[in-house]
Amino acid sequence: MSEKILSVIIPSYNSKPYLDKCLGSLVVPELMDKIDVIVVNDGSTDGSESICEEYIEKYPDSYSLINKENGGHGSAINAGAEKARGRYMKVLDADDWFLTESIPEFIGKLENASADVVLTCHHTINITTGEIKNWRCFPDEFDREYTMEEVMSDWKKFDRSLTFHGITYRTQFYRENGVRLAEKVFYEDHEYATYPCCLAKTILPLDMFVYEYRIGDVSQSVSAQNQFKRIDHTKMVIVKMLKNREDISEQWALEYCDKKIHLLLLSFMVTSMLCDSDRKRGVARVDQLMSYIVKRDRHVVDMTLKHYKILKLLNAAHVGLEGYNKMLNSKLYNKVRHNKSFE
Template identity: 30%
Template sequence: MKIVSFAIPCYNSEGYMSKCIESLLPGGEDVEIIIVDDGSSDRTAEIADAYAEKYPTIIKAIHQENGGHGCAVNTGLANASGIYFKVVDSDDWVDVDAYARVLETLKKFVADDTLVDMLLTNYVYEKIEGDYHHQRTMFYTLLFPQERIMGWHDMKHNIKGFSILMHSVTYRTQLLRDCHLELPKHTFYVDNLFVYEPLPFVKTLYYLNVDFYRYYIGRDGQSVNEKNMIKRIDQQLYVNKRMVDAYDLWQIEEEHLREYMLSYLETITVVSTCIGYVSNDPVNLKKVKDLWKYIKDKDPRTYHHLRWGALGHAMNLPGRFGRYLSVKAYKISQRFMGFN
């Protein structure tokens, strides 16, 4: 029985995927590692096959036509046999000591027949530029009690802009299948959908305060690179709209969950807005304006909540000066959070 399945989406990852895979191997026979070669043109497929041949009871290598990150996650989930499921991107890795704690915790859930729907752990930004190495740990001690099974009603605070990300979440595999999660093909930023769409199905959570996931920042080709986000603004807006369409949030009875999802949606909408502002492109500014109109037409109540929220209000200050302040706030948050 596999306790957890790790899916590693790989696209032309020959230069760094081994570090990711090697960091997961200490899980031994308790885990399976599903390497999804998403139509790579370099040595990714060869490396994946070599690992699968060397560790046949632990590693699966799956090859498919290029479908993008979301499609690779879908493939990983479809082939997962573990009780829990986590995505680890091919340029990231996990901390060995925290990994041992995570496995110990998940195995205890299984032994005690107390399977939680979501395990939360910390993640660490690892930003490397030449000789410069910046680390920043994102933890959830202000939001959730530690090391006990809880529901959303146990959430201590809802801090806007402080979100549960793909890096921090391990889902129960069957829950993802029960909510019929399917991420879109050829689309960046689907990690937000991976976290957001299953949330109403989550009834039990557990926060383990360990720095498990190491999130590498620094490659020019990364989707979170600002230039790439501007270039791919249409995909960011598509994900944003799908989040708007996913639920009538006002029908969610659990207040803490509803407020958290509204906050998450506000954060993503602010990111979309900032990308348009930073681009200083009239076409993108029009797209941002259209996004807010889309939200207003779809759900006026949610629109007003986002529009007059602390983050959303800052993004909607009128005129060039308002956009100037928004961009400044965005630049400050970049430095503070350590992302690209």
């Protein structure tokens, strides 16, 4: 029996409309002996596990199913990571899919890799507008290993792939250094992209698109409405990430943690200060969290103060999320920030 090279963990909760496309995107007949697909049925009530059972029947050594009580996205990743047989592991949400044509090259690269973290590019596909964006990294050289110091010294060349959708972990590295992800909350994918990535000794960027990320559905956790509805979940994940940080001592690992906490804190601030109809309540919510953080990680607060002041002005001017996003997407803003194009 061939060694499994890639384990794909698929958290699934009531995903019946999407699961067949997701699972089908992983079928590469000549490579099935190297692929390990683990569907974690997180207490679904729509019978979606029956779709997985069809794939298990066709490819019994490649597809498997874990049935468990509902515990949330993080709990499903925790369960899948324990069962992963591949040398590398990647999480794929059940309403997303892989670019099937990229899998042979991806598997080939992983077979010869030893890096703790492998980075790939991904697309976001807006199902409402049809817009497709390219999320990619821009290292000086692909197919060579970088240290975390090199990554943090040139953050914007790597940041768009240092995400849930861009990261592939060496399985043993993840098991030895990963954390138990937060359960029964949303947005723990930020925790997944931080721990244990911050501890990686070697990071390998590949110039290929693998993950197709479906967005634009108001029912998704990333929609503005749901982010505001679940704003306490974001706060809980930030608090847990701060707790995880306490066990880390390496300079560049701490720099990475602080950057990731800072970015999630920004998301929390934007949602609270620009989406809450009670403007004063939105600011007070942010102030309360900032007071908590400053006692534990002053650096994150210092990184965030300028953004806080700007968002407070926008809050007072009754600028909403739509206006804020227009500012972020303007050519002038991206030129000033030296941001790469999404083309």
